Amino acid sequence: MTCFFLDSVQAPTEGAKEGETAVATPREALELSAAISTIAESGKVFSESKLPPKITHAHPRWIPETAEPAPHAKYAHFPMSLYK
Numbered sequence: 001m002t003c004f005f006l007d008s009v010q011a012p013t014e015g016a017k018e019g020e021t022a023v024a025t026p027r028e029a030l031e032l033s034a035a036i037s038t039i040a041e042s043g044k045v046f047s048e049s050k051l052p053p054k055i056t057h058a059h060p061r062w063i064p065e066t067a068e069p070a071p072h073a074k075y076a077h078f079p080m081s082l083y084k
Contacts, residue, residue: 030038046052067082 064083067084070078070080070082072078
């Protein structure tokens with residue numbers, strides 16, 4: 001059985017000593033309000049002068065039109081309105 005995840009591991013560099021491991025430097029923690037403000041400023045894609053594209057419709061929008069009333073007795077109660 002072949003382990004595919006081992007193919008992506010890189011060989012150690014020449015300058016690394018035996019037993020030494022690479023450690024990522026931790027990034028500074030931002031305050032919540034500062035993080036939200038940076039996201040809000042960078043996420044502004046559209047403005048009043050640069051609007052998003054308009055969605056195109058494959059078919060025209062349905063406009064309801066009243067149809068002829070259904071056949072019923074002259075004095076019968078028929079509260080339904082028909083549309084086409």
